[in-house]
Amino acid sequence: MVLVLQILLALLFAVSGLGKVAGIKMQVENFGKLGLPQWFRVVTGLLQLVGVAGLVVGFWRDSWAAWGAVLIGVIMLGAVAFHLRAKDKFGAIVPALVLAVLAIALAALLGSDLGDFPN
Numbered sequence: 001m002v003l004v005l006q007i008l009l010a011l012l013f014a015v016s017g018l019g020k021v022a023g024i025k026m027q028v029e030n031f032g033k034l035g036l037p038q039w040f041r042v043v044t045g046l047l048q049l050v051g052v053a054g055l056v057v058g059f060w061r062d063s064w065a066a067w068g069a070v071l072i073g074v075i076m077l078g079a080v081a082f083h084l085r086a087k088d089k090f091g092a093i094v095p096a097l098v099l100a101v102l103a104i105a106l107a108a109l110l111g112s113d114l115g116d117f118p119n
Helices: 002-022 025-033 038-057 062-085 090-109 111-116
Strands: none
Touching: 002 025, 002 038, 002 062, 002 090, 025 038, 038 062, 062 090, 062 111, 090 111
């Protein structure tokens, strides 16, 4: 289960992070709708890619996957907060909320490895 969750999150956030950094129209519009500056979109995308790198290195070093999941979980909790601040409908918040829960679940499953970083 851990491996499946790790692969799923790595793939999803690789696509999401690259889309933010590349400035695809949907990401630019979403950040604008949330009232966030475009430089924040780029920083968020780069942080997502750092989280992905942690998840990928985590195939060999569990502590890296744990910290990658923590980073992604924090990013997604921030996304939920920004959606709430923008008074988005619940349906618009659900994807960020689900991804936050999945990332936090992975971090919890690997929690015993957090202290071994960078092992």
